[in-house]
Amino acid sequence: DAGVTQSPTHLIKTRGQQVTLRCSPKSGHDTVSWYQQPLGQGPQFIFQYYEEEERQRGNFPDRFSGHQFPNYSSELNVNALLLGDSALYLCASSVPWGTGANVLTFGAGSRLTVL
């Protein structure tokens, strides 16, 4: 049973560029959340997608946007990259909130370096 898969695993960008990160949820999960983890800190919630819509958003600027596809996979897009966007980006999947034990399963992450 495949868990949560993310791509790419590592990438390097320069300031001002745009990046797209991808996530496929665990089989049986239809809700996808994205987290940003700066070095030495705990993960911070970016947003959550369910039924192809952004259902909840954390305290991140509009430069961070996302999408969920009919097969439940998701993309995270970051525009106009800043040095401070360098972090590990984690995708987590789960069953919909409110439908029982809402255990999040995380992927291995995409490590973004902005130069």
Next chain:
Amino acid sequence: GIQVEQSPPDLILQEGANSTLRCNFSDSVNNLQWFHQNPWGQLINLFYIPSGTKQNGRLSATTVATERYSLLYISSSQTTDSGVYFCAVRGDNQGGKLIFGQGTELSVKP
């Protein structure tokens, strides 16, 4: 918003020792998970434990929701237990997002 504090921030153990990690949270929660993050960044779910006690091998966890804390016990530690342990909670009116603590970095020496 809900605050999550973990202690201690760092812990160094000799192989075979036992340890207790603590997570305090500032409001009532309906979801609490303990994670282990390995050196490659993968977050592994250890326990889903919004209340009560659970055990899995050498690891066990207890959450006392009324007193707003959770404990993770590691017995007979091994070098493979090294890494960062995170507690994450979801508040009753927080929708689907988890709020993470800053983690406890554990180093187990042979």
